[in-house]
Amino acid sequence: MPELTTILLAEDEPALGQIIKESLETRKFKVLLCDNGEKAYETYKAEQPKLLVLDVMMPKKDGFTLAKEIRVLDDTIPIIFLTAKSQTQDVVEGFTIGGNDYLKKPFSIEELIVRINNLLKRTKTQQKAELITLGAFTFDFPKQVLQFKDNQPQQLTHREAHLLFHLIKNKNQVLDRSLILNKLWGNDDFFSARSMDVFISKLRKKLSADTNIQIINVRGFGYKLVC
Known part of the structure; x- marks a missing residue:
């Protein structure tokens, strides 16, 4: 049924x-x-x-x-x-x-x-249409799943998936820190910014299998996903 x-x-x-x-x-x-x-x-x-x-x-x-x-x-x-x-x-x-x-x-x-x-x-x-290729990764945004080649898929949290989605949408461009904080956290205060830093670190670790992918911290502006 x-x-x-x-x-x-x-x-x-x-x-x-x-x-x-x-x-x-x-x-x-x-x-x-x-x-x-x-x-x-x-x-x-x-x-x-x-x-x-x-x-x-x-x-x-x-x-x-x-x-x-x-x-x-x-x-x-x-x-x-x-x-x-x-x-x-x-x-x-x-x-x-x-x-x-x-x-x-x-x-x-x-x-x-x-x-x-x-x-x-x-x-x-x-x-x-939201099955996205990122380097050697496949990112299924609706299901919040990230997979490297034929390895075991990684299940992302809701916020990890949305943060990665916005980074990919702005690939090789700076993703404005304040804009994404307000969109995903609801404000851009100090504690939300620290929380986002933690999520960025988690995404870097999950993407580390492909050395051609980097999330760069652009001080004072935001983050840039380089691939």
């Missing part, structure tokens, strides 16, 4: 949340329903869903704030916003902070399902 795709639904209107949940479950999705932003954030970290459907106006933490915090941890998970707001600047803000789609209330459940399926297909296609 195939594993169900898990969707996190954050909606504070009980009746609407239940209708959406039950409708998606009839389409063979597993739905985690939360009625506020704080609960949704904790559920996201615990369950690692494949897609997020977030109401914008929620108690404790609104959908935009929730999406910003999740984007620090994961810049690939699809996000659909649900909102009663209709002003253009709200739509623009939703896309600016990392939303992939936007549905204004009231909406058709069928339309929501179509948009969910389209985003999941697009994400699957993108993930297939």
